[in-house]
Amino acid sequence: MLRRLDSFLLCLLGTVGLATVLPCRGAGVSVFNILAIGMIANMFFLQGARLSRRAVAEGITNWRIHLAILLCTFFMFPLLGMMLHALLPGMLDSAMWMGVLFLCCLPSTVQSSIAFTSIARGNVAAAICSATLSNILGIFLAPLLVGILFSRHAAGGGGNILPIVGQLLLPFIAGQIAQPWIGGWAQRHKKLLSFSDRGSILVVVYTAFSEAVTQGLWHRLPPAQIGRVALVDMAILAIALGLTHLLARLSGFGYRDRIAILFCGSKKSLASGVPIASVLFAPTDIGLIVMPLMVYHQIQLFVCATLARRFGERAED
Structure with a gap:
């Protein structure tokens, strides 16, 4: 188990090291953003093709x-942060606490x-619906919660849900449409689906950490x-992991x-957080505000990768 677990964690560490250097x-x-979009779309297409209509319903x-x-x-x-x-209160300065x-x-x-839920053999269909719903509602709820926690009125939450629809829902629907023809093939080639899951995670890690490094994360x-x-x-x-599990x-x-709740309920989105921060905060404050999010993003990927592999191997056993 340790050898198999280390292989994926070593890939994650290598990806972070590559993004740093x-x-x-x-x-x-632009190339890696397009690659990430393509791999994510392919992952959801395969998920849709593998899942039966009954499971989706x-x-x-x-x-x-x-x-x-x-x-x-x-x-x-939010309660945990407060x-x-x-x-x-003295653990961090005021700017960092605002970021937290x-x-x-x-x-x-x-x-x-969704990828970690799939690796851990959880309820992928429910994870797709819940995670997507969370992002759509987050466009409106996140600014409202920021206004409450910061005791001020946050800027309006506008946002664009088209990337969510284009990258997630449409490929999944396309996979469902193709399911009667390629569903059996997708079931027989689970390694391809596993490669899609892990590959998309590595690409996301590289692009996210590259952005953090170029913005001066270490300086x-x-x-x-x-x-x-x-x-x-x-x-x-x-x-958060303990409370969601409980x-x-x-x-x-x-x-x-329980697997879907664990992985969807304990994660925070860097992809959504940076655009929301650009709406809510002054440009001079955005870098420090999103710093705890960038660090949390990397930590959650490493920890959840370990948990997902362990849950997946336990389910196989």
Whole structure:
């Protein structure tokens, strides 16, 4: 188990190292963004092709799991951020605490949450619906929560849901349409689906970390401050994972639903967070505000990759 787990974590570490030493710049940014979009679309197409119509219907109508994930994302996290701020006000400076509270207001990730749910053999159909719903609602809820937590009126939440529809829902629907013809092939070639899941995660890690590096991640803050941000982020993730797992168990969800709640309810979206920050904050503040989010994004990918592999191997056994 350790050898198989290390192979994927080594790929993640290698990807971060590559982004640190050789981040994508200029035209390379567009190339990797297009590559990420293509791999994500392909992943959802294969997911749609593999899932039966019955499984999709159950995922869409499973309102209990959607409610649980939304409560974790938009209720549990803000309370957790305020609690840590009250308990440890001197741990970070005011700008970093604003970034932490902003992080707690954001929607869940989409592609990595669903990919990890798939790797862990969880309820992928419900994860697709819940994660996408979280991102759509986050366009409006995140600015509202920021205004409440910061005790001021946040700017309007406008946003564009077309990328979500284009990258996620349309390929999934196309896979469902093609399911009668290629569903059996997709079931027989699960390794291809696994490669799509992991490949999309690695591309997202590289593009996200490249952006952080080119924005001066290692120079903007002293190492001690970044270390304290990482400790706070790790505490938030650890508590969130524990609470989502406990909530799912106490609510009587089955194994596959608990996996979806765990990975969708404990994640925060860097892809949604940066555009939302550009609407809510002055340009001079955005860099520091999103710093805790960028650190949290990397930590959640490493931790959830480990958990997903362990849950997936346990399910296979």
